[in-house]
Every structure is written in C-alpha cells, then in structure tokens.
Amino acid sequence: MTIARVLIVAGSDSGGGAGIQADIKTVTMLGGHAMTAVTAITAQNTLGVQRVMPIPADMVIAQIDSVVGDIGVDAVKIGMIGSADTAHAVADRLERLDVPIVFDPVMVATSGSTLADAATVAAFERLITIASVVTPNIPELAALGGEAAVLAHGCHLAAKGGHADGGWIVDRLLSPHGEVARLEGERIETAHTHGTGCSFASALACGLAQGMDMADAFTRAVRFVRTALSHAPGLGQGHGPIGHALGVIPFDAIEG
Template identity: 75%
Template sequence: MTPRILIIAGSDSGGGAGIQADIKTVTMLGGHAMTAITAITAQNTLGVQAVLTVPTEMVIAQINSVVTDIGVDAVKIGMIGSAGTANAVADVLESLDVPIVFDPVMVATSGDTLADAETIAAFERLMGLASVTTPNIPELEALGGKDAVLAHGTHLVAKGGHAEGNWIVDELYSPTGRLRHWEAKRFDTTDTHGTGCTLASAIATGLGDGMTIEDAVERAIRFVRIAILSAPGLGEGHGPLGHALGVIPFDEIEG
C-alpha cells in the first residue's frame, strides 16, 4: 500500500523548501503527499520577502479533512506558523498513532527568521509527540541541546551541515544514547535550499512505509545528497535541490 504522508508546513513560493520540497520528496520515494499549509511565504533563493500565517482553525481543518477520509501513515511537521497553531496541532496529533517527524524550522537557509520565541517555546509539546526530531546545529542549541531534546522521549537526528570543515557528520540518537552516525564529504555548492525539509520528509516517508528509524534516516541522507548533486542551478542565492535526481520519467520510458 502507498504510504500516506501528512505534511504540516509552510509554502515556499520559490519551490525549493517547505511544502513544495516535501511533496517532491514524498512522491519520489513512493508515498502519497497530503498537506496542511501553516503559512504562505514570498520566498526565493535570496531570502524570504513576506510571510502570511494561515489561521489556526484552517490548519486544523486541513488536517481533519485528510485524516477522516484518506488516512495517515506518518506525519511530517515543518514550519508551524505560530504558538497557537503548534498547540492546536499537538492536540490533534495526540489522537493519531503514527510516526511523527518534527523538523523544528526556525531560520531559513537565507538566514531569515521563521519562528518567534513563543512559537519555539511551544515546540516542547511537538517534541514530546515526535518519533524523530531533526534540528540543525543552531536549532539544536535553541532547543537547549541534545539532552534537552532527548528528554522528551523523541529520537534525535542531529544534522551536521552547519558545522565547519570538509566533512559532515549526522548523528542519530535514541532517548537512551547514540545509535548511529554517518560521515560524508561536504559538497562545494550553495544549492542547499530545502535540505532540512527534504530530509525530514524522506524520513517520514520511510517510517510510513514500515522502515526502521535507522534505515529511514540512512535512506533520507542518501536521497538528500543525490538531490544536491542533481541541483538544477537556479536562482542567484541558495538554489533548490534536484528532487527528481536528474531523471525525467517519460524520457526514460521512451528511451
């Protein structure tokens, strides 16, 4: 059965991150993507020019609409929009017995802030519900560090992309300690817009399809790296990934 992945996140008009990256990722990995959009952004590779949050009741209506008809095998949470929405989403997700991947989006790749202090404080409830939480280094610091996140009972993927050096180390922790780590050479590129969204959605798709957390994370990391290598080179700033991995299905079929 096709895994049904509910994505609760913001829209990126530039198509590189957010809901757009999530849908591409879930689709490429064989899932069916459903969405509850929390915010609309005017955004491109250079930055975020404007943000309009979606009213909390509309976010919840989107979630209820797909849950009651299509059903859900896993949930991915990205940009949440507001503290009120974070708490309302937590209320709804408490009744769902499915894997939840929480990407605590606070700052865009361009450096623009996407979550205020009150919203970040409300992340506590979402981490308590999450099967996996996937912060980058600045986000992990803002959440109080590794031990503070693990205290919520979630698995932690501590992403190493923001560290210095030529090698990236991504670490997977269970609530009781480190399970795995992956080391890979850093690519010399600025086409990294949407890597966090893509990784979290890839993990959610794997979990929704019955993969273990370790296997889902490993495949997600591989997918992100291949997508970076396949980037189309668009825009003047941090360009989008190549989620199709350089493949055009009709060309493949006709060839």
C-alpha cells in the first residue's frame, strides 16, 4: 500500500485551528501522510496571536532535508514562512524538487494579527516562482499585485472568494491561459472560520500528491473547506476552528 506524502512548511498554531495543526488534520482526513518543517511557533487562540517566535532558517532547512531524504515527498504546502531569510532558504531548497508546490501566502491571521512583516512579504516572490499554484485570499492577492502579477510567474492561481462582500461565494482556479475551474455557493454564515486558508491549501496539496489534476484537486479542496465550515464545533470565544473531522464524509456525496 502506498500513501501520498505531503511536506508542510508552515508555522504552528497553539490553538489547533490553523497552521501545521490544521494542515496535519486536513491531510490525514484526506488519506495522505503529513510531514512538517516548522517555521515559527505561535502562542495564539481564537481571540488572536499573543506571541510569535520564528525558527532559524537553517533549522527549517534541516527539517526539510531530514524528511525528504528519508521518507520522500509527493507534494509540498508552504504556509506561514516566518522571515524573509527563511523564504529565500526554502525557495533555494525546494526548487530542486520535482513535485507540485502549493504556496499559501499567509500575511494576516483570521483574528487580524499580522503574521508576515514587509520584508517577508517582499520575499514571497521567490516562493511564487517555484510554486505550482498560489492560494491567496482577496487582501493577500491585492498585496501580491493582483491576478496578472501572480500568473506572470507561470503558476496556477486559486482565487478564493471568501473575503468578498455578499452572500454568494465564487472560487476560481486560473492558469496563465485563462480560467480552469469555478465553484459557486452560498456563504456559510459562521464566525468560526479560523484555518480555512491553511486547510484549503493543504487539501489542494494532498490532492496533487495523490495524483489528481489541478482542477479536481481544487474542487475537492473547496468542498472539504465548505463541509468543515458547515460543521465548525464552535470552540473558543472568538474565531473558532472549522470542523476538520468531517473530512471522513465521501466527497462524491458533497454538493458545491
């Protein structure tokens, strides 16, 4: 029996709703094997981020080398990167791999706390150049220069619609040649949205690691997050986590 191996390069969320905790839950629910290279340790909960401690870049690279050299990897998900130095070091190392890379350009937590300074955001271009697909939310996409700026690097772009106004959500998958896929659905009204971006990117990476094409992996990732949003457990006093455990539902039976 073989299992898809997904390397997650991201920060830790002590509240368990986002970051590598959400990534591990997502990949596990979707039948993959999650491995991690932790870029930062955060003290956070549903109310916000109280403290961040970046991991030195050489230690992040040591984690990557350790798991890739022994276990191997079928896809990579990059989330919170920690620092500009780490962004460049990770790009240097991962560009040697011939596997799909999903880059989620994390800048701000659901609570509004900043998770990337200006120098780190500037270094995101290096990660976009090695990415197969980039998964920003609407504010992040604007900070990256918009759709054309991202697609100019030759990657796919998952343009997520959750931060748009209104009760109807449109999620689009774009390539440099045009729109590849589009999913639309009613907004799921809940305050418990912590970890949606991390979980979507990890679900997408897991699908690619399992051999899905980009459109199918995108579709399953959107459906996974929508289902998890619908079943958020309501934990904490602020923006609680989504319900990752609902990943056991057969996705063929999940609508839009």
